[in-house]
Amino acid sequence: MSTNLIGARLKALRDQRRLSQDDLARVFGFKDRQTVSAIETGERRVSADELLVLVEKLEVPLDYFIDPFRLDGEGRFSWRQAGLPAERLSAYERTAGRWIAAFRRIGPQVGHEIPLLRHSIGLTRQNNLEDAAEAGERFAAEFALGEVPATALPATMQERLGLLVLMVDAAKGISGAACRLPEFDTVLINRTEVTGRRHFDLAHELFHILTWDAMTPEHVEAPTETSSNRVEQLANNFASALLMPAAVLDRFDGWSSLDRGELVNKLNAVADELHVTASALKWRLAALHRIARARAQEIPDAALRNNGHRGVIAERTPPALFSKPFAEVIARAVHEGRLSARKAADVLDLSVDDLPDLFRDHGIEATVEL
DSSP states (O other): OOHHHHHHHHHHHHHHHTOOHHHHHHHHTOSSTHHHHHHHTTSSOOOHHHHHHHHHHHTOOTHHHHOSSOOTTTOEEEEEESSOOHHHHHHHHHHHHHHHHHHHHHGGGGTOOOOSSOOOOOOOTTSOHHHHHHHHHHHHHHTTOOSOHHHHHHHHHHHTSOOEEEEEOOOTTEEEEEEEOSSOEEEEEETTSOHHHHHHHHHHHHHHHHTTTTSOOOSEEOOOSOOSSHHHHHHHHHHHHHHSOHHHHTTSOOGGGOOHHHHHHHHHHHHHHHTSOHHHHHHHHHHTTSSOHHHHHHSOGGGSOSSSOTTOHHHHSOOOSBOHHHHHHHHHHHHTTSSOHHHHHHHHTOOTTHHHHHHHHTTOOOOOOO
C-alpha cells in the first residue's frame, strides 16, 4: 500500500473516532502532532512496528490499513436516498467502495486504462435553471444521444467520458450515488428502480460528476425531481433536458388541444417511448411551454405511470448487475490468475456460484475455477 493511502485511512479513522492529531501522537508515542500530520498527508512513511501499534491501540484489523479493496478516506460519495439510517448507509458505502476500489486496482493490470482527463461543464451555483437545461440539451446534441437519449446515455458515460457506471442491488431507500476519486468517477444506480427513475437518476448523477469541483454535492440528498436545494434544482433541470431535449419532443405535438384524459394517455405513451417517467415528461413540457403549468399541476402524479413499462416483462427484469466494462475487468483478472474466484466473489458480495451468471449476463465467456 502507498504511503498516501495509509495516511488517508488513518485520517478517516481519526475523524470517525473524533480524535485529534495530538491524541494520535500519544498513541504513537510521538512528541508532537506534526509527525501525525506528515503521515496523514503522505509525507512520512509508517513503519511496520508503528502500524502494529495502531492496530493494537485503536483496535482495528490490519486489513483496514493494507487491504487494497477499500476506499476509506478517499472516495467522496453523494447519495440519493431517503429513510435509510446513517449506520446502514455507511455500511453500504463501504460495500460500494470495495467494488470501486477493485476496479481501480485491477483495471490497469488487465489493460483497462483509467482516463487521463476529466470532463466538466462550466456551471456554478450562480447559473439559473435555464442555463442547466441548456447544458443538458447541448450534452444530448454534442454526444449525439439520438431520438431516445435515455437508452444511449449509459454507454456514452462509460465509453466517451470514462466513467464507471454500476447497476446495483442497493439497500432500500437508495436510488443512486456519485463517487469522486482522484483517478476517476463512478455512478451507481439502483437497478431495481423503475426504468424512467433509473434514467433520471443516471442523468442527475452525471450532472454532479460534471460539476463536482464547482459545486460539490451533499453527502445525502433526497431522491426527488423537486428540491429546494439550488444544486439539486440545477441537476434536475440538466437531467430533464438531457433526457427530453426540445428537438426530440418536437416529434410529439398537439398537447394543448387534448382533454385531460387524452393528455394523460399521451403523457404515458410518450414516456414509454422515451423511457422516462410520465411525471418528468409533464414538467419538462411545462418548462418548454408546450402545456400550461397550471394544467400540469391539475394532473396528479397518481394518474401517471412512473416507469413507462408497467406490466411489461422487460420492466420486471432489471438490467444486468454492475456493467459490462466492470464485469470484463473482473473476468479477465480471474482468468489471468490475478484474482481468485473466491476473492472476486467476496469483493463483489456474491457467491462463487453467482460469478458465471454475472459474466453470462454481460455476454462474457469466462471459466470460473475455485
